[in-house]
Amino acid sequence: xxxSVSGLRTRFEVDEGELWPVNxxxxxxxxxxxxxxxxxxxxxxxxxxxxxxxxxxxxGRVVAGEVAFEGLDLLSLGGAAKRRMRGGGIGMVFQDxxxxxxxxYRIGDQIADVVRLHRGLGxxxxxxxxxxxLGDLGIQEPEKRARAxxxxxxxxxxxxxxxxxxxxxxxxxxxxxxxxxxxxATVQAEICDLLKYIQGEFGMSILLISHDLAMVTDVAxxxxxxxxxxxxxxxxxxxxxxxxxxPYTKGLMGAIPHLGAGSGRPLESIPGSVPDLADLPAxxxxxxxxxxxxxxxxxxxxxxxxxxxRLCACYRVGGSK
Amino acid sequence: MKDLPILSVRGLRKSFPIGxxxxxxxxxxxxxxxxxxxxxxxxxxxxxxxxxxxxxxxxxxVLxxxxxxxxxxxxxxxxxxxxxxxxxxxxxxxxxxxxxxxYTSLNPRMQIGQxxxxxxxxxxxxxxxxxxxxxxxxxxxxxxxxxxxxRYPHEMSGGQRQRVAIARALATDPxxxxxxEPVSALDVSVQAQVLNLLLDLKREGGLAMLFISHDLAVVERIAxxxxxxxxxxxxxxxxxxxxxxHPLHPYTQALxxxxxxxxxxxxxxxxxxxxxxxxxxxxxxxxxLAGRCPVVQDVCRSEVPPLEEVRSAHRVACHLAKDQLx
Numbered sequence: 001x002x003x004s005v006s007g008l009r010t011r012f013e014v015d016e017g018e019l020w021p022v023n024x025x026x027x028x029x030x031x032x033x034x035x036x037x038x039x040x041x042x043x044x045x046x047x048x049x050x051x052x053x054x055x056x057x058x059x060g061r062v063v064a065g066e067v068a069f070e071g072l073d074l075l076s077l078g079g080a081a082k083r084r085m086r087g088g089g090i091g092m093v094f095q096d097x098x099x100x101x102x103x104x105y106r107i108g109d110q111i112a113d114v115v116r117l118h119r120g121l122g123x124x125x126x127x128x129x130x131x132x133x134l135g136d137l138g139i140q141e142p143e144k145r146a147r148a149x150x151x152x153x154x155x156x157x158x159x160x161x162x163x164x165x166x167x168x169x170x171x172x173x174x175x176x177x178x179x180x181x182x183x184x185a186t187v188q189a190e191i192c193d194l195l196k197y198i199q200g201e202f203g204m205s206i207l208l209i210s211h212d213l214a215m216v217t218d219v220a221x222x223x224x225x226x227x228x229x230x231x232x233x234x235x236x237x238x239x240x241x242x243x244x245x246x247p248y249t250k251g252l253m254g255a256i257p258h259l260g261a262g263s264g265r266p267l268e269s270i271p272g273s274v275p276d277l278a279d280l281p282a283x284x285x286x287x288x289x290x291x292x293x294x295x296x297x298x299x300x301x302x303x304x305x306x307x308x309x310r311l312c313a314c315y316r317v318g319g320s321k
Numbered sequence: 322m323k324d325l326p327i328l329s330v331r332g333l334r335k336s337f338p339i340g341x342x343x344x345x346x347x348x349x350x351x352x353x354x355x356x357x358x359x360x361x362x363x364x365x366x367x368x369x370x371x372x373x374x375x376x377x378x379x380x381x382x383v384l385x386x387x388x389x390x391x392x393x394x395x396x397x398x399x400x401x402x403x404x405x406x407x408x409x410x411x412x413x414x415x416x417x418x419x420x421x422x423x424y425t426s427l428n429p430r431m432q433i434g435q436x437x438x439x440x441x442x443x444x445x446x447x448x449x450x451x452x453x454x455x456x457x458x459x460x461x462x463x464x465x466x467x468x469x470x471x472r473y474p475h476e477m478s479g480g481q482r483q484r485v486a487i488a489r490a491l492a493t494d495p496x497x498x499x500x501x502e503p504v505s506a507l508d509v510s511v512q513a514q515v516l517n518l519l520l521d522l523k524r525e526g527g528l529a530m531l532f533i534s535h536d537l538a539v540v541e542r543i544a545x546x547x548x549x550x551x552x553x554x555x556x557x558x559x560x561x562x563x564x565x566x567h568p569l570h571p572y573t574q575a576l577x578x579x580x581x582x583x584x585x586x587x588x589x590x591x592x593x594x595x596x597x598x599x600x601x602x603x604x605x606x607x608x609x610l611a612g613r614c615p616v617v618q619d620v621c622r623s624e625v626p627p628l629e630e631v632r633s634a635h636r637v638a639c640h641l642a643k644d645q646l647x
Contacts, residue, residue: 040508184371189579214581241583255513257538263561269513273478
């Protein structure tokens with residue numbers, strides 16, 4: 001396994017008490033695989049990414065668990081090794097390229113910096129490599145675009161540029177957190193194609209994080225669903241999309257409007273809303289909203305267990321305490 | 322639908338000055354470049370487009386939150402753009418509005434009850450004695466329990482807030498609800514609840530809606546008819562099922578094929594637009610999509626295609642649309 005995360009717990013100490021946006025998360029990403037991480041706001045999905053990169057903002061802290069990347073324990077790395085890993089081993093793409101790109105440097109310079117730092121190329125060589133990479137990632141007139149500032153590019157092109165920055169160091173894993181959320185539908189589809197291309201062409205693994213189950217289904221090989229700081233279901237994308245088994249995944253699937261379903265049909269909605277992390281229900285966090293909940297669900301937390309073709313954390317799907 | 326439209330928009334234009342500020346105008350961005358549409362009583366018209374298409378500007382012009390640069394808006398036979406003062410206020414009561422973000426559209430210093438009561442008082446639709454009774458009725462209609470009346474917006478979830486915003490919009494008993502991305506800021510599970518609420522309101526009858534959204538799958542659920550906007554123009558409009566199953570405009574085809582689906586069987590062959598190297602909003606001769614269109618012809622670069630009816634109730638603004646019908 002390229003990346004393996006086990007028992008990861010991240011805690012925030014705030015006035016309301018302790019919050020656990022990541023509360024015992026374990027998963028692995030194989031080489032060349034795209035793993036999708038799906039959840040609603042407050043599920044902790046972005047915090048998983050930040051915990052892996054050791055970028056959890058104060059007052060948060062990773063307090064338990066292990067993150068092993070190519071056998072290296074990421075959580076105990078020192079300064080220099082950590083900097084080499086960020087960008088060199090693992091690249092990261094964020095939601096809004098308008099925020100994460102530096103507005104006062106040319107796109108090409110931001111990419112070339114990464115190439116020089118992580119691949120040790122000289123200035124001229126790094127620039128050539130940058131232009132080549134931009135062209136490879138579907139940017140027309142790459143030489144001209146490399147000299148552009150972020151504000152001179154459209155939203156879709158900026159996201160391509162940000163992806164170029166993230167992959168310029170030839171990392172083995174790309175973590176993409178809501179990479180299409182700020183974009184229009186047609187551009188979103190282009191970025192999805194680009195992610196598939198990167199995975200295929202560069203042999204890169206991708207951890208794709210999004211609230212959009214349909215988008216993730218389109219790109220990912222395996223999908224994991226997160227709710228209130230915990231993973232509730234992991235499986236191959238065909239298994240999850242054809243036959244979701246955790247009641248939350250089922251609810252999520254029913255709540256998505258499918259194009260072509262016809263006018264006037266109501267959606268199957270999940271009652272209530274995502275729980276406050278400061279005030280989680282006892283037992284399974286989903287039980288107050290769950291149509292299948294019983295007394296056992298309130299009593300104790302179901303563990304994420306192998307139920308045949310997937311892992312699932314639910315007593316109704318054969319889980320245990 | 323043979324009855325007269327409750328809302329009729331003709332040749333609506335809106336341009337915003339762009340550029341130098343005090344040094345003089347550098348130019349104008351044409352957010353609306355001549356929009357025609359009709360909304361019939363009880364009908365839901367979905368307006369779909371990507372950012373910059375002018376869909377929000379359209380909603381705002383119809384509500385007269387901003388003044389259009391040209392064209393007509395007729396509300397139940399009355400020239401809505403000509404109204405002033407008291408008659409404008411009376412006209413506005415017939416329009417309710419729901420915005421995208423329930424976190425910014427509700428006054429954080431007012432209690433839920435006050436928020437819903439305000440339009441009732443302002444429009445004198447309820448006497449002091451009946452206001453609280455009406456507020457309870459309105460909140461119940463959107464699925465908010467009366468005990469929330471003394472709560473503040475920050476004490477409620479996003480979905481509950483959007484319900485309150487809908488209750489406020491319904492307070493003056495409007496004929497038309499203008500909903501601009503009403504479910505886009507909500508989580509998927511909550512989005513479904515609010516969409517179902519709007520479907521219930523539709524089923525109760527009587528209320529027409531201008532449902533503005535970037536999300537075709539959401540619009541398909543609620544709209545009777547869909548109008549697709551691009552660069553300030555309506556490029557295609559048709560009854561919902563017709564538009565989804567037989568889109569004729571290349572832009573509509575691209576938009577539909579870009580929607581991801583959890584079910585691989587529902588995935589469509591992708592229609593790809595070319596990357597636009599120019600800036601949107603700059604005036605172009607010819608079809609606004611010409612620079613990105615996969616099937617562009619010479620005529621597209623010189624003549625703007627008019628929005629024409631190619632089949633019953635199916636209008637398309639494309640020089641090539643008729644060929645596709647054969």
